Amino acid sequence: MAKKKSLRSAEWFGGKDKMGFVHRSWLRNQGYPDDYFEGKPVIGICNTWSELTPCNGHLRDFAEVVKRGILEAGGFPMEFPVMSLGETLMRPTTMLFRNLASMDTEESIRANPLDGIVLLTGCDKTTPSTVMGACSVDLPTIVVPGGPMLSGRFRGEKVGSGSMNWMIKEKHHREGYTAADFTEAETCVARSIGHCNTMGTASTMATMVEALGLTLPGFSSVPAADSRKKRFAQLSGRRIVEMVREDLKLSKILTRKAFENAIVTNAAVGGSTNLIIHLTAIAGRIGVDLKLDDFDTLGSKVPLLVSLKPSGKYLMEDFFYAGGLPVVLNELKERLHRDTVTVNGNSLTDNYKDAVCYDDDVIASLKTPFQKEAGIAVLRGNLCENGAVIKPSAASEELMKHKGAAVVFESMEDYHERIDDPDLEIDENSVIVLKGVGPKGYPGMPEVGNVDLPKKMIMKGVTDMVRISDGRMSGTAAGTVVLHVSPESTVGGTLAFVKNGDCIELDVEKRKLHLDIPEEELNKRKAAWKPPAPMADRGYVKMYVDHVEQADKGADLNFLVGGSGSKVERDLH
Ligand code: FES
Numbered sequence: 206m207a208k209k210k211s212l213r214s215a216e217w218f219g220g221k222d223k224m225g226f227v228h229r230s231w232l233r234n235q236g237y238p239d240d241y242f243e244g245k246p247v248i249g250i251c252n253t254w255s256e257l258t259p260c261n262g263h264l265r266d267f268a269e270v271v272k273r274g275i276l277e278a279g280g281f282p283m284e285f286p287v288m289s290l291g292e293t294l295m296r297p298t299t300m301l302f303r304n305l306a307s308m309d310t311e312e313s314i315r316a317n318p319l320d321g322i323v324l325l326t327g328c329d330k331t332t333p334s335t336v337m338g339a340c341s342v343d344l345p346t347i348v349v350p351g352g353p354m355l356s357g358r359f360r361g362e363k364v365g366s367g368s369m370n371w372m373i374k375e376k377h378h379r380e381g382y383t384a385a386d387f388t389e390a391e392t393c394v395a396r397s398i399g400h401c402n403t404m405g406t407a408s409t410m411a412t413m414v415e416a417l418g419l420t421l422p423g424f425s426s427v428p429a430a431d432s433r434k435k436r437f438a439q440l441s442g443r444r445i446v447e448m449v450r451e452d453l454k455l456s457k458i459l460t461r462k463a464f465e466n467a468i469v470t471n472a473a474v475g476g477s478t479n480l481i482i483h484l485t486a487i488a489g490r491i492g493v494d495l496k497l498d499d500f501d502t503l504g505s506k507v508p509l510l511v512s513l514k515p516s517g518k519y520l521m522e523d524f525f526y527a528g529g530l531p532v533v534l535n536e537l538k539e540r541l542h543r544d545t546v547t548v549n550g551n552s553l554t555d556n557y558k559d560a561v562c563y564d565d566d567v568i569a570s571l572k573t574p575f576q577k578e579a580g581i582a583v584l585r586g587n588l589c590e591n592g593a594v595i596k597p598s599a600a601s602e603e604l605m606k607h608k609g610a611a612v613v614f615e616s617m618e619d620y621h622e623r624i625d626d627p628d629l630e631i632d633e634n635s636v637i638v639l640k641g642v643g644p645k646g647y648p649g650m651p652e653v654g655n656v657d658l659p660k661k662m663i664m665k666g667v668t669d670m671v672r673i674s675d676g677r678m679s680g681t682a683a684g685t686v687v688l689h690v691s692p693e694s695t696v697g698g699t700l701a702f703v704k705n706g707d708c709i710e711l712d713v714e715k716r717k718l719h720l721d722i723p724e725e726e727l728n729k730r731k732a733a734w735k736p737p738a739p740m741a742d743r744g745y746v747k748m749y750v751d752h753v754e755q756a757d758k759g760a761d762l763n764f765l766v767g768g769s770g771s772k773v774e775r776d777l778h
């Protein structure tokens with residue numbers, strides 16, 4: 206019979222010496238009985254609750270529910286906070302801090318007497334940051350996704366949190382919306398607890414962790430306010446205790462095949478382009494080789510099976526009522542790897558074999574998809590030597606093959622200053638080029654790629670134009686937007702050398718993004734180029750700017766790639 210593995214926490218609490226005394230003693234002030242220190246799996250509940258992250262505002266209550274489950278299964282729950290990244294308040298962008306939050310998570314887990322981890326997540330970056338950190342330690346880990354908000358209605362019309370942001374300029378100029386109209390709309394879009402209720406980045410991340418096998422099956426699409434969400438949270442608490450006993454670590458679940466399943470699933474749900482960066486960074490932490498081209502090779506031919514905003518018409522609550530992600534995963538079963546293991550010990554495909562679709566207007570079958578090919582296209586060309594991405598399901602068909610003259614903005618500030626200038630030389634065929642919004646340039650690679658169109662184009666009734674940048678785009682946004690251009694302009698990528706009037710060619714079918722100027726002219730501009738001054742000279746931001754990788758590599762800090770395991774060599778005395 207195999208020898209039972211002793212618990213990691215026993216290295217702290219099992220000691221009969223001075224250190225054992227210290228480790229137990231101070232915790233006694235919380236009133237824990239003796240048997241808590243005698244071999245119960247200690248489960249860390251890593252909580253991204255914060256009043257500054259409204260999407261995660263309910264996770265404090267959820268932690269109590271998770272604790273119930275842990276106690277029932279014979280574990281010892283210990284909740285701890287980590288840096289929480291709220292999309293709507295943090296400046297200049299949460300992406301600047303994703304890697305910092307991942308370091309917080311990693312070190313908090315490793316340094317403490319924990320045997321298993323529950324990650325409480327919600328708003329966009331709170332999922333990848335905590336999963337990245339947990340991967341670098343590699344203990345048994347389960348994710349509790351906080352869930353989307355309920356659907357909102359504004360004057361009879363269904364509105365998605367997030368997606369409405371992108372219509373504000375248009376509503377103001379074309380429909381004459383007043384401040385009072387916007388105040389009313391504000392409350393309608395954010396109707397309940399939970400994260401954005403479109404297939405934006407938060408729902409994409411929740412879908413991703415479920416497709417990777419890190420949540421109980423069916424968990425990710427349940428709205429935050431639905432009582433079933435708490436039931437799942439409690440069951441997750443029970444399950445993590447068993448996972449510790451089974452030593453079902455992250456590295457056993459997060460194989461290359463699990464990542465491939467996540468890519469296919471993301472394509473089928475029309476998920477955010479942000480997935481590319483986060484999934485690549487997670488793969489880097491767990492030691493799986495994932496390349497930018499994998500997203501195109503594995504995902505771009507997958508049909509779109511859901512009609513969720515921004516690619517379709519419904520919201521996450523409708524998705525849940527239609528059967529949610531289980532229906533999609535069941536439908537995809539022939540395209541998914543069957544031999545992956547998930548947190549409940551079963552394979553991904555086994556978990557969903559009984560799923561039933563209740564509304565085919567929301568979730569389609571493979572035979573009658575909403576689009577034949579969804580996913581993400583990876584572009585190549587002299588304008589993006591290490592790649593760029595576009596989400597065809599959110600783009601305009603007629604712009605997918607386009608040639609136009611560049612209208613260049615050197616920075617976000619330059620864009621704000623000139624975009625609505627009536628004298629700006631621009632028409633609907635122009636290509637808007639935005640520089641300086643990459644990982645090092647902004648810094649932090651903000652979600653600005655889907656810049657608003659100029660007022661005069663909006664007034665003309667133009668609803669989409671080709672836009673190209675080294676930044677990201679919110680998962681709730683849409684448009685013919687080329688993103689993640691790598692290398693970014695700030696480090697001397699070709700994007701830095703584009704000038705007003707240059708012809709740019711986009712051909713999504715051919716995966717081409719080309720700056721059409723003579724080679725000698727390009728070389729001349731390169732030779733004359735001076736890199737911009739560094740964006741920071743101290744603190745975390747300096748460390749970030751000095752070490753951040755380019756978008757095609759997941760924008761992790763170069764020294765964070767990989768993991769250090771869960772072993773800690775030395776003690777505090
Ligand atoms: Fe938090 Fe959208 S702002 S999920």
Ligand code: MG
Nearest residue numbers: 329406679680
């Ligand atoms: Mg977002």
